[in-house]
Amino acid sequence: MKVIEGGVCAAKGFKAGGVVAGFKKSNIEKNKKDLAVIYCEKECSAAALYTRNKVKGAPIIVTQKNLASTGGRARAIAVNSGNANTCNPDGVEIAEKVCALTAQSLGIDKSGVIVASTGVIGQKLDFAPFETGIPELVGKLSETGSADACDAIMTTDTRRKEYAVEFELDGVKARVGGICKGSGMINPNMATLLVFITTDANIGAAMLDKALREVNADTFNMICVDGDTSTNDMACVMASGLAGNAEITGENNGYAEFAAALRFVMTYLARETVRDGEGAKKLIECRVTGSPDEKTAKSIAKTVISSSLLKAALSAADANWGRILCAVGYADGDFEVDKIDVNIAGIPVCKNGAGVPFSEDEAFKRLSGDEIIIEINLNSGDRGAVAWGCDLTEEYVRINADYRS
């Protein structure tokens, strides 16, 4: 597996782009792109996962309907930032108009369009920026357009999250690439934030859906910035088949190769998402081992990286491991507290559920870096899990105190 350039356009057949359409006045002033299209020259298999929030954005509803009507086939993705098109009486109508206009401009069927929105909830989404933006964007689509598309879907994100790999698949070269956005309102449950993956692997919709679900459970479902599950989370993948491998129809070697590449890309994007968490300065990785089952390991890993108190302590490079034990204690699952060992940044701080002496100076030095690894061994089995989070800083509060203005 080789990391390559090209992001969401690295796979054969895909073009993308982003423009300033003006969904917020300030976007025009700051020349901030806010409308993106990803397009494939060939009809693709497609699969998507959606937020489990009961309040769902209108684009989620329309995309679910479109993919159901085509039986998992799609040609394009249209996304705006700056407005979530959620809790609006005319939201579904607007999202359908976006699909129709995108389809018309590209000369494809409107049910082949995946639509997504991200931004403020509960503000009417004006259609006018689409009317000028979509045709302009369609004229600009290119194989080097991944960065522009990525810029256009960002909100409070401070950096692009794009990635691609090339890998051997059934004797041919294939590619998986993607972009995502997300920085706050991040505690995915099922699917998450906005994640757009493309591949030229030849794989049918059912197997694509299976791979996406499996990989998502270990990647985007294992991150948390602030415990808030968004109304507009969506992760989708489109497969053009242009790599030329024999179609993946079951769990054969090709499936394993494809799933490994997808996992590589989605793990990278998930980690980058929390590294760019609102106000975050540090990535926190929690590795749980020795668990009697995977569910307990996942629950503990995710509970630890979600603890506000631990996140605040780590922002100051404070090895306050008692807060790790405290978080472990309110995670779901059955385990014996007095068997637990904890290392922070490689330093043993707790053995058999009780503290052991360690050098605070050395700990402070190691925790001052931009990645912190917490290892928790339950010493009660052989299953494990990993979760990723970020530190909690004053900047998080500043960002979210005046998000709408």
Place this chain on the structure above:
Amino acid sequence: MKVIEGGVCAAKGFKAGGVVAGFKKSNIEKNKKDLAVIYCEKECSAAALYTRNKVKGAPIIVTQKNLASTGGRARAIAVNSGNANTCNPDGVEIAEKVCALTAQSLGIDKSGVIVASTGVIGQKLDFAPFETGIPELVGKLSETGSADACDAIMTTDTRRKEYAVEFELDGVKARVGGICKGSGMINPNMATLLVFITTDANIGAAMLDKALREVNADTFNMICVDGDTSTNDMACVMASGLAGNAEITGENNGYAEFAAALRFVMTYLARETVRDGEGAKKLIECRVTGSPDEKTAKSIAKTVISSSLLKAALSAADANWGRILCAVGYADGDFEVDKIDVNIAGIPVCKNGAGVPFSEDEAFKRLSGDEIIIEINLNSGDRGAVAWGCDLTEEYVRINADYRS
């Protein structure tokens, strides 16, 4: 029901006090009291609730054992702040020594002592400060000692939380009063933080336990500061019986009168706890009505007041109601999103799940106060619930970044 002075000593038979014992060096430098005793001249019925965190402080284990061995009878409470005595190999031994010394100094049985600790987790608790502190304290106990005891149990708290009422009980005057501490690591599950209630009502241990459970479910279990459930949470109540009412042995009128007084005191203390949440400037009260059942109403109310994004928005007086709908959407329960109405500070912002126009200026003005009421009507039944939280400010992060230092 009449609010009276005296806090945890308002009920007949109780004395209390607090001293500087020196569990942290800085406590001596700052003359910060850190050891408290509450004592009753007569043996009391007693009941307590404990944290559901699987990691439990040693004092929790010892108190559970003591109350079990006496069948719900107690004479005194001994509490230190500055060290949680949790995750220490010799924690239980130290907690038992505290009970023995307190009992010896007071001339009572050691199984009649309720012991509690709060502070840093995973640091050895030195016994020496108890050796000098307990005898000094026992010599100083007084009927006006509630404030000193309250000062001694505070950690990051910025204000005393004490309250008492006098009420009519079965034709006689009775009193319920209490003190509590808690500011961070607050997301009680079952019992919470440290809450010490006293009463002179004549009520047996079983009915006292029942009243405490019922009232706690609607008060301390309905607050959240930061989503972290502490290892040392404890709420306990001692009843001296000195008011002279006929003993409450069942759910008669006397029980209802007593439970109402207990609810009044515990509601006050719970609200004051979140008002004094770490870094908090505003109290947020979320009232859910029109729910098909109480569980759904409680889940929604608690999820809303726990949302970091909403808490950050309210710190800046921003009526970002989309974040309320988003939080409602990931609460447990079955309800129809398009029937939901939301008012913020009396201003309708959402009808039938969609936004309605409102004056942002008026909203900003109303949200700039120090209490914000959010009303959510599900329009799907007649059950309701109330939860209390606080805003999230940069100060929260500052406090928790360097708590140990």
